[in-house]
Amino acid sequence: MSSNRAGKSLTKYKIVFLGEQGVGKTSLITRFMYDTFDDHYQATIGIDFLSKTMYLDDKTIRLQLWDTAGQERFRSLIPSYIRDSRVAIVVYDITKKKSFEFIDKWIEDVKNERGEENVILSIVGNKSDLSDERQVSTEEGEIKAKLLGAKVFMETSTKAGYNVKNLFKKIAKSLPEFQDGQQSIIDSNTSNDNQKDVNKPGVIDISTNDEQTEGGCQC
């Protein structure tokens, strides 16, 4: 996927968001893109595409985010573009056990399409603000992430804005663009913020490029 790095040509990475309906995929993207939150987002039908430029470690990359419909029957529509995704973020709702159990299927889909080595699998437990209703413990999440070979595991709250930036930072850091020969920066499956400045001193926080939030074609 990485393209010509000469000049201002940005390296682009496709990221696909998967997971049962209502777990917060759209919400996660919206929080990341615009740092806003609504109680209810319109259900996503089919696929939504957004792109975002991200700065980190003096580098700029472009993320292409693919938001998907969560209902199971939509899975059959998805494989064609999962194939090309560099990163798969599989989201579940910590207050819904079933959504957690469902992530196996999504992961399987991804692996079938792309092969395990070529994709950065991430598992995200969303709605961590609703701790009273929690049905899936952090440990369970971590264990499953390890089991499924996910490189990133994190619990987030899109409502509270918790861990969302960290999630993307962590994912970004596992991209080849930021590896520079160090293979396994991101193997710690933690749910907290301790991945800040992993390995590299002087890491610049992910910053958003407001002018380009709309996507590739407009810039």
Next chain:
Amino acid sequence: MSVDILRTTEGIEQHKPLMNEGIGVAAEQTESTKVARNSGPRKSPSAPNFHEKTYAGHSMSEPTLLRNCNGDNLLNLGDNLSFNDRDANLSVINLYDDEVISRQMDDFEDNNDEDSQQNVDSDEGNTPTMSMLQNNCNGSETEHLDRYGFKKQNNFITVEEYNKWWKDYSQYCIRRKHKWKLLLAKSGLPMDNDSPNRFPSRSEKLKRYVRKGIPAEWRGNAWWYFARGQEKLTKNKGLYDKLLQKMDDLLKKKKKKKPMQDLDIIERDLNRTFPDNIHFQRETFQLDEPPMIKSLRRVLVAFSLYNPKIGYCQSMNFLAGLLLLFMDEEKAFWMLVIITSRYLPGVHNVNLEGVNVDQGVLMLCVKEYLPEIWPFIAPLHKRSPINLGNSKYNFGKNEFLYRLPPITLCTASWFMSCFVGVLPIETTLRVWDCLFYEESHFLFKASLAILKLSEQTLLKNRPQRVLRHYSLSNGNYHSKDLRINQDESEMEVFQVIQSFPKHLINPNDIFDKVIFKKRVALNRLDQDEIDRCRKYVTTQRQRYKNYNEIVGSNLHHDDDEINDSNAQKNDLLSNGPQDYGSINNENNEEQISGAASDMKVNSNNRIGNDLVNNALSSEVYGFKKSLSGVHWNNSIKEKVRQMRKKRGKDDDVLL
């Protein structure tokens, strides 16, 4: 018809009908509940008002609905003006803003009934606004809402844009309504308190009227009428109530046993249906959920019980939600049945094969009618050929039917939700008007029109990138560059086509710039063509899957459809074709016979290849041509050329 006479009459009587209308509405309003009253002078033409009124005709869940609507409805925000004639009158006038201005436009518009291009602003006029009919309660509270209770503002349209656009469009709506009234009067049909439930018989003129927009207040009735909803309802009297009963039973059981899966899924989507519409929102001070949400639940659950083959599919919540804004529950239910069976067969089925079929059809249509757009959508270069045992076979021209171009991931939702949430609401409603009058081919027409309109934006966005990559690679494309370039342009095309329709606030952009232009090729598209096309694509895809089963083990598994083909196949075999019921499966074969026989003669003897050829390449869809019939079908020509080329011959020699 005597357009002239009509026009004259209109000129004279313009104002009066509107007043009458006002009174009519008043009468109707008095009976109905006080929902949406907060608005004081303005009333919503949308649901709750009509809703209850219509629903009152029905038995079972009526009480609930009425109670809900009457009671602590969210809309009762403040001064509950009592609904008397005066208010209603006022409301209607406000509903449409200044009617005086509108009169002046009348003649103008009349002259252009056929090919009107005028009264609509051009592109820049893209200022959507539905402000008018909204429930406006002394301004501040609901000023940001349109007449259906949706927020005017969204990520794509500002309030200012909206208001600016609505100022003109509301005038347009008044004028159109006036014309409708004249038409009805002329046809001797009763206005029934501004709620006519019979409409003139089908004609070119009526079609034109529908295309120019059915009056918002009449939409529920008109859709119901044109879609022949009553037929369906009469045949199934009492069924909806029975389904609701069944639902109640299920919900009681739910506490004991584990809930039906659809129920759970529906539940999760209820609050994600029109969260930006006041009728669907639960305000913080509300204890109970909005009546709309309850209705939506009942309709969706009833449907899932009625048609287990579909159950519940995301996007149906939007279909039902929009219907509920215009008609009562039971009717909304039957309209949902009609949409999912007659207009979008198979689209919401568990395997979504209908989606793939329709997207295949759309792609065929783009290729045929919008050749200038096709290059943006079709892959820039062939993907790697599929590996078939020992021989390599390239799918050729029809490949896009099996491996749908990425853009179909976006356009699929256009069909699934019939543009709800894709186009701004007023534009969506105009498409719906035509959908019920002209049937499903209008969805394709509208899609093509949108794509056509997006051409400029596509052009503006693409060349840059191409050029840049071109120069970066020293004037030479390397295959890798090309590949990257293709990925990028696919993304950009996707982005454009995804967001473009959301800016189409002015419905007349679609109609006046494309649909009403007789010379635009895509207007040749008719229902018969779509029916044939669907049949063709269904067959082709099925063959592909069958073939896949036979030779599948040898196929290179990087194909879109392969992974789930087995699962889909059974369903397709049992359900697919039948879904297309009344389709005329005429002369595909004839049209392509030349190409097919050519192909057979030249195909080599390998069984595998024969199969492939037969299954994947021998049939090319032929669009009907204009009467002259002088045009040789380009797709066949290309097909033949390609096949021959494959055989190692020079296509120039042959063609």
